[in-house]
Amino acid sequence: MKLWEKGIPTDQKIEQFTVGNDRELDAVLAKYDVLGSLGHAKMLAKTGLITQEEAIELSTALETILATIEAGAFRIEDTFEDVHSQIEYLLIEKLGAAGKKIHTARSRNDQVLVDIHLYLKDEISTIKTLVKNLFELLMHLAEKNQHVLLPGYTHLQVAMPSSFGLWFSAYAESFIDDITLLNATLQIIDQNPLGSAAGYGSSFPIDRAYTTEALGFSTLKYNVVAAQMSRGKSEKTMAFAMSSVAGTLSKLAMDVCLYLSQNFNFIELPAHLTTGSSIMPHKKNPDIFELIRGKCNKIQSLPYELTLLTNNLPSGYHRDFQLLKEGLFPAVESLKSCLEMAHYALKGIVVKEGIFEDPKYQYSFTVDAINEMVVNGIPFRDAYKIVAEQIENGTLIIPGNTKHTHQGSINNLCLEEIRQKMNGSY
Incomplete structure (x- = not known):
């Protein structure tokens, strides 16, 4: 079954090429196709395009299909082009004329x-x-x-x-x-x-604002x-x-x-x-x-x-x-x-x-050594040269620990602030 079928058979090679693996992929959308149809059916009844009785019949049948999907028992058969045609077929099979009305006012x-x-x-x-x-x-x-x-x-x-x-x-x-x-x-x-x-x-005369609320969307995409x-x-x-x-x-x-x-x-x-x-x-x-x-x-x-x-x-x-x-x-x-x-x-x-007991990491603290000199009044560029010379001649005294105080540094991780940021974003 195809939603666009007009009674003229499709060439099998064309059908195979155009459908591809859509059936397998569409299984992911089955739940959402039912949910969309539920909202659409209620809107059709609200605007008088179908009767309330037909809307109830459609909704009941759609809920049954949804239960099948959630139980993992729903299948898109090879005779159907996609999830939309499979679900519409099930509605028509169960409800007859009422099932045929579900596609009113949508594509x-x-x-x-x-x-x-x-x-x-x-x-x-x-x-x-x-x-x-x-x-x-x-x-x-x-x-x-x-x-x-x-x-x-x-x-x-x-x-x-x-x-x-x-x-x-x-x-x-x-x-x-x-x-x-x-x-x-x-x-x-x-x-x-x-x-x-x-x-x-x-x-x-459909009511798009109604389906927006019924389907849980925040707003409407107004321009069609x-x-x-x-x-x-x-x-x-x-x-x-x-x-x-x-x-x-x-x-x-x-x-x-x-x-x-x-x-x-x-x-x-x-x-x-x-x-x-x-x-x-x-x-x-x-x-x-x-x-x-x-x-x-x-x-x-x-x-x-x-x-x-x-x-x-x-x-x-x-x-x-x-x-x-x-x-x-x-x-x-x-x-x-x-x-x-x-x-x-x-x-x-x-x-x-x-880890820092390994000698290859001894020069990791050179910047800290420079900064200590700067704090004691030595201009940064001079301190840089002094430490470079000490590294070359092996006389550098390595600081024993880090003293980083600014926000987000080793000794001030700001973990609580990061948590607050996540809470504000999430």
Whole structure:
């Protein structure tokens, strides 16, 4: 069954090519297609386009389908083009003429728009929760290890003293930026496109404000052409927000891989969180974090894939939009999985103490030595030269500890302020 079927059979090769894997991908949207149809049916009754009795029949049948979906028993059969045609068929099969009325005053174009908007709203909420959970773990680790020094690097050369408290909370605060982008994406997506029909509105006296409230949207996408143009823009905006989360997570995963190596040896993971080698029995490989890094780097390519799919398309609907789901839907699942696994693995992380006992880190404190001279009245440039000479002739006396007092430094992590910032953003 096809919603556009006119009794003329479609060439099988054309059908196979145009449908592609849409049935599998559309299974993700089944719940949201039902929810959109529930709101639409109630609006049709409110405006007198169907009777209240028909609306009740449709709602009851849709609730039954929703229960099937939530039980994991819903299937899009091969004889149907997509989720929309499968659900409409079930309504017609059960209700007859009343089922045929569900598509009044809407098009498959605004139907799929509603589905995707509702789906993305839910997924943003889930991703935000997973990010917040990881944030809380990182903040706990920062507080627990705030006084354990960690060498800082620039250009992969030993630079200045850092700390595990500084390292963990750096990623925690970075995730707040990602939450901000997810919130901005939600603002763009949380607009009701239903009623835009094929992209040019409807001659029926529909009530779009009613469906906006019924479907839980914050506002209406008023201009019907603008509503249609949100297809592609919504997915691309979501991809950029996900890319931001993935970028933070990928960098964290790279740090973990680096710090786990014997050359750095800053941290440990329990053996059950690592993998081995088929020929080297001593290996404890950080496969979890390598895969997180790889998957997140793949997610970071998604905005460009979606940009190339939609770039320079004129206004109105185009079948190109169908391909957006192929990249977006798996990426959403991949990102959620990466966030969950990062949280799971980092719970077992063990930080090493006494790292600075290694002689190669003795010059990490040169800036602190310079600053002590400056505090005692020596101009910075002169102090810099003095310390440089002492390094060359081996007479530099290394400060025993750090005395960083400004906000966000080793000895003043501002963890409570970071928590407040997250609470304000979340």
